[in-house]
Amino acid sequence: MILSALLTSVAINLGLCLLFFTLYSILRKQPGNITVYVPRLVAEGKVKEGGQFNLERLLPTAGWVRKAWEPSEEDFLSNSGLDAFVFMRIFIFSLKVFTFGGIIGMFVLLPINYMGSQLSDDSEFQYKSLDSFSISNVNNGSNRLWIHFSAAYVFTGVVCYLLYYEYGYIASKRIACFYSSEPQPHQFTLLVRGIPVPPGSTCSDTVERFFLEYHPSTYLSHSVVRRSSKLQNLITDADKLYKKLTHLKQKSDPPKRQRREGCLGLYGRKVDILDHYERRLGDIEDNVRMEQSSAAAKEVPAAFVSFKTRFGAATALNIQESVNPTEWITEQAPEPQDVYWPFFSVSFIKRWISKLVVFVACTSLTVLFLIPVAIVQGLTHLDQLETWFPFLKGILRLSVVSQVITGYLPSLILQLFLSFVPPIMIMLSSLQGYISWSQIQKSACTKVLWFTIWNIFFANVLSGSALYRVNVFLDPKEIPRILAEAVPSQASFFIAYVVTSGWTAIASELFRLTQLIYNFVSRIFCRNGDDNFEPPSLPYHSEIPRIRLFGLLGVTYFILAPLILPFLLIYFCLGYIIFRNQLLKVYVPRYETGGQFWPTVHHSTIFSLILMHVIAIGLFGLKKLPLASLLTLPLPILTLLFNEYCQKRFLPIFKDYPAECLIKKDRADQNDHNMSEFYDKMADAYNDPALNPIKYSERPDSHTSPLLA
Incomplete structure (x- = not known):
């Protein structure tokens, strides 16, 4: 890619970003869009729809930036939770890393690369290949390569120091949040799977006998899991219908209650929608009651078991309960609202088989995704396109068309295909x-991260430079050399990818185009379009892998093509302020893991450093500087030793709270007069919501007695 093509891509995406920012600053002030741009504040009752028209609402302003910047770190933590706090620390960590890397890269490495003559590019500046700004342009055997060697050591040291600091800082925040928290049911509760129920007994009786015998001083209560998957849709329908009914009753304009029965109210006979909804809600209640009666008897060999102390729960969690390790399997219970009741699989064998099936499915998806990657790489090479489509040769040779195709279109197409991956994962x-949404999202986050690294980085690198070599992984000695040949040649593609998929994607996160269109359509065709309004939660499983991919690109290309660093810095600056705004106004915490996403960030950063070292070893060999290759070998070893130390020092804190913290917290609770009331509530905390009695309608014959004692 030539410099002018990159500038074309930058101009297009910069224009889109400015357009999104301008439209956002106007549309966010419109009363009809409050459920799009401030849904969290609406749910919390801090913002209400309405207000008189004034000209200021049509003028773009940047006041949202100041409001997003104002809250202190502690205020943000108390408002959004530790998971959101850790998410923002990813941006802070990345900004620190690439600010330092950008200074070294742009003011030291980039001039050295440009002054080289290995590629002998004599074209005008705007038509120069981006390879002229990469290490590929440094002459073979040049002593200037020792500066790149030194930069690799210095950069690795700084990144490891920042990683250590962040790991320790977040671990301290995790402990501090634990100490400051009120007693929570999940701190005292375990999930027990694989309960061996003897013939003639019930699961509930078996659990009670077992824990009264082996944990008599700490056992408190239990709640047996029951199969209720068929109830989920009925309960969801009832909730939605009840929200619609409540909204209609709050309206004072009777004509709006008249609506046609057909889809979107476009056809069918007119009915009083209020009476119509009440009849439907009553019918759903009857169906729910019948299904609850049958589900109440369907016990599953699993139960949530609660203890009187946190230490008692931790003791039961960390020891093997049975001689048979596939029975009485314990794991920490999630928060009650975080439990994922559908697909509640408890069989050891079924879970093992499902993991194998999912692994095969992920592998198949990874292989199939190579098809769009090949299409994208074809667009970056115009000569291939001319071979495939000779009738387009004249059009492709137009300067503007070629610059748009090579600089903008490949990244856009790849991003469109990639958008389908997180929902699939x-x-x-x-x-x-998995028993909770948080566990599902953590698992999906890991899957999406490694899928992204393989298909966006390695697949593009190994297919985009005519290196269709299957034996790259069969001979480990060849990996550094092949990567050293392939990775620098794809620098221009990844610079354009950061601009296209980074800048525009982060700006569209602020603009929320999909939600805006849905809100507009629903307000036109469904006058009660905000009935089903529910504030969203941040999709960590898709956002963290995207951020870490850009982090990998920055670390990998630090010494190869430092031109990418300023574009990454702009991305992380935009991401920091935009996501602070979104977490304060849009996203509601759905669960709290205590910052358990950070180890994934740490591991991906270590992987990025190791990858940079492997490429540097091969690159110095290609550049006829074998001594530099030899002296780079200790770098990955030292980095792995540092990672091992962090694993021992910090990772256990993110898995379980230490006994010191648990006992201190338990002792503090002994002086709390509300603990007896808390114990009473905890007995029902893990009852399946689908089995709770419901009463939405006002029918006098509605049954409301509880299903279970």
Whole structure:
């Protein structure tokens, strides 16, 4: 790619970003869009629809930036939770890393690369290939390569220091949040799977006998899991219908209650929608009651078991309960609202098989995704396109067309295909028998991260430079050399990818185009379009892998093509302020993992450093500087030793709270007079919501007695 093509891509995406920012600053002030741009504040009752028209609402302003910047770190933590806090620390960590890397890269490495003559590019500046700004342009055997060697060591040291600091800082925040928290049911509760129920007994009786015998001083209560998957849709329908009914009753304009029965109210006879909804709600209640009666008897060999102390729960969690390790399997219970009741798989064998099936499915998806990658790489090479489509030769040789195709279109197409991956990974993770949304999202986050690294980075690198070599992974000695040949040649593609998929994607996150269109359509065709309004939660499983991919690109291309660094810095600056705004106004915390996404960030950063070292070893060999290759060998070893130390020092804190913290917290609770009331509530905390009695309608014959004692 030539410099002018990159500038074309930058201009297009910069224009889109400015357009999104301008439209956002106007549309966010419109009363009809409050459920799009401030749904969290609406749900919390801090913002209400209405207000008189004034000219200021039509003028773009940047006041949202100041409001997003104002809250202190502690205010943000108390408002959005530790998971959101950790998410923002990813941006802070990345900004620190690439600010330092950008200074070294742009003011030291880039001039050295440009002054080289290995590629002998004599074209005018705007038509120069981006390879002229990469290490590929440095002459073979040049002593200037020792500067790149030194930069690799210095950069690795700084990144490791920042990683250590962040790991320790977030671990301290995790402990501090634990100490400051009120007693929570999940701190005292375990999920027990694989309960061996003897003939003639019930699961509930078996659980009670077992824990009264082996944990008599700490056992408190239990709640047996029951199969209720068929109830989920009925309960969801009832909730939606009840929200619509409540909204209609709050309206004072009777004509709006008249509506046609057909789809979107476009056809069918007119009915009083209020009476219509009440009849439907009553019918759903009857169906729910019948299904609850049958589901109440369908016990599953699993139960949520609660203890009197946190330490008692931790003791039961960390020891093997049975001689048979496939029975009485314990794991930490999630928060009650975080439990994922559908697909509640408890069989050890079924979970093992499901993991195998999901692994095969992920592998197949990874292989199939190579098709769009090949299409994208074809667009970056105009000579291939002319071979495939000779009738387009005249059009492709036009300067503007070629610049748009090579600089903008490939990244856009790849991003469109990639948008389908996170929902698929969520679906696959939900089939693995995880008990909570947080576990599903953490699993999907890991899947999406490695899928992204393989298909966006390695697949593009190994297919885009005519290196269709299957034996790259069969001979480990060849990996550094092949990567050293392939990775620098794809620098221009990844610079354009950062601009296209980074800048525009982060700006569209602020603009929320999809939600805006849905809101507009629903307000036109469904006058009660905000009945089903529910504030969203941040999709960590898709956002964290995207951020870490850009982090990998920055670390990998630090010494190869430092021109990418300023574009990454712009992305992380935009991401920091935009996501602070979204977390304060849009996204509501759905669960709290205590910052358990950070180890994934740490591991991906270590992987990025190792990849940079491997490429540097091969690159110095290609550049006829074998001594530099030899002296680079300790770098990955030292980095892995540092990672091992962090694993021992910090990772256990993210898995379980230490006994010191648990006992201190338990002792503090002994002086709390509300603990007896808390214990009473905890007995019902993990009852399946689908089995709770419901009463939405006002019918006098509605049954409301509880199903279970």
